[in-house]
Amino acid sequence: MNAISRQRHADTATLPVGSDSSGTPFSLTANLLRFFSHVHYENLAAGLSGGVISTMVLHPLDLVKIRFAVSDGLTMRPQYDGMVHCMKSIWQLEGIRGLYQGVTPNIWGAGASWGLYFLFYNAIKAYTQESRQTELSAVEHLVSAAEAGILTLCLTNPVWVTKTRLVLQYNADPSSKQYKGMLDALVKIYRHEGIPGLYRGFVPGLVGTSHAALQFMTYEGLKRDCNKYKKMPSEALLTPLEYIAMAAISKIFAVAATYPYQVVRARLQDQHNSYNGIADVIMRTWRNEGFEGFYKGMVPNLVRVIPACCITFLVYENVSRLLLGQYQ
Numbered sequence: 017m018n019a020i021s022r023q024r025h026a027d028t029a030t031l032p033v034g035s036d037s038s039g040t041p042f043s044l045t046a047n048l049l050r051f052f053s054h055v056h057y058e059n060l061a062a063g064l065s066g067g068v069i070s071t072m073v074l075h076p077l078d079l080v081k082i083r084f085a086v087s088d089g090l091t092m093r094p095q096y097d098g099m100v101h102c103m104k105s106i107w108q109l110e111g112i113r114g115l116y117q118g119v120t121p122n123i124w125g126a127g128a129s130w131g132l133y134f135l136f137y138n139a140i141k142a143y144t145q146e147s148r149q150t151e152l153s154a155v156e157h158l159v160s161a162a163e164a165g166i167l168t169l170c171l172t173n174p175v176w177v178t179k180t181r182l183v184l185q186y187n188a189d190p191s192s193k194q195y196k197g198m199l200d201a202l203v204k205i206y207r208h209e210g211i212p213g214l215y216r217g218f219v220p221g222l223v224g225t226s227h228a229a230l231q232f233m234t235y236e237g238l239k240r241d242c243n244k245y246k247k248m249p250s251e252a253l254l255t256p257l258e259y260i261a262m263a264a265i266s267k268i269f270a271v272a273a274t275y276p277y278q279v280v281r282a283r284l285q286d287q288h289n290s291y292n293g294i295a296d297v298i299m300r301t302w303r304n305e306g307f308e309g310f311y312k313g314m315v316p317n318l319v320r321v322i323p324a325c326c327i328t329f330l331v332y333e334n335v336s337r338l339l340l341g342q343y344q
Contacts (some may be wrong), residue, residue, distance in 0.1 A: 050146065051139060052139075054142035054143050058336055058339035059134045059135045059139075060132065061336075062131075062134060062331070063328075064127045065335050066329065066331035067126035067130030067131065068123055068127040070323070070328045071122050071123050072119075072123065075115070076115040077319055079183045080313075080320075081316040083183070083184070085278060085283070085313035086282050086289070087312055094186055099315065099316045117182055118180075118182035121179035121198045125179055128175065129168055129172050130328055130332070132164075133168045133228065134336070137160055137161055140164055144156055144160060151240065151250055154233050154237055158232075161225075161229040161233060162225050165224075169218070169221045169222065173217070176217070176285070177205060177213070177216050177285050180282055180285040181195055182197075182198070182201055184288065194287065216284050216285045217282070219294060223277045227273070227274040227277070228270070230270045230273055231269070234266035234269050235262055238262040242254060253337060253342075254333075256334075259333055263325045263330070264325065264326055267322055267325040271321060275311055278313075279312060280310075
């Protein structure tokens with residue numbers, strides 16, 4: 017492409033995808049180049065740091081949440097009277113190692129998910145904001161977060177399937193467990209179930225992108241309103257307590273609105289029961305357990321995700337600004 021063509025390419029980058037003023041299909045490549053110009057790997061590193069730290073601290077609560085989410089009355093499952101009883105039972109049976117079953121894929125999954133999510137979200141947000149003086153609306157934040165969530169899920173779903181399978185191994189004897197670790201689980205799932213096995217729960221996971229979209233829309237709105245109240249720029253650095261409060265509020269709102277999809281997804285990924293798709297999970301859960309069945313494990317989930325979210329967002333906001341040279 018010569019200099020004149022490159023200039024025309026740049027000048028027509030905002031035209032509809034697939035054509036410029038003379039009908040030449042330049043715009044798709046131009047739009048991709050503009051998008052990638054907004055990709056900052058500092059956001060990936062910062063999101064990964066937040067996800068890994070929060071997961072290492074709070075994984076036992078995630079394990080408890082998943083065990084309650086799949087608790088559908090099967091006699092082979094351990095029976096727990098509550099969160100404390102569940103954790104005590106696992107501790108007595110398997111020790112600290114039992115409470116950290118599935119931690120490896122959880123660290124990989126949480127680190128990769130948060131890192132990729134913040135990478136995609138900030139790039140999409142900056143691309144949408146490009147050449148505009150006005151701030152993004154709540155709906156635009158919602159759409160940006162949903163798009164970032166879909167991209168992230170496509171890359172990380174096999175890791176979440178692996179994590180679910182590992183935390184649902186109830187036998188204390190390592191030699192009798194179906195999976196020996198993350199890699200072994202990935203290989204066995206692929207060997208016996210193929211690609212569809214690695215993408216079990218993908219459709220409810222897509223529904224779950226609404227969870228993150230609602231959370232980010234709320235979080236961004238709270239940050240903007242707080243800075244407006246303080247008469248500061250919308251992206252000004254806030255105090256740690258303010259970030260924690262906003263992360264907690266946005267997470268509670270998102271969980272309350274979308275939790276049932278997590279139950280459906282966990283049950284589809286569970287190796288101890290067999291469902292014929294999402295509709296079968298929903299009908300059997302409703303028939304056997306009623307409305308409450310869709311909210312099993314929500315309390316341990318909230319106990320886990322609220323501090324996890326606060327840690328992740330606090331680490332992300334500070335590490336990203338430090339890496340991007342915006343820390344003042």
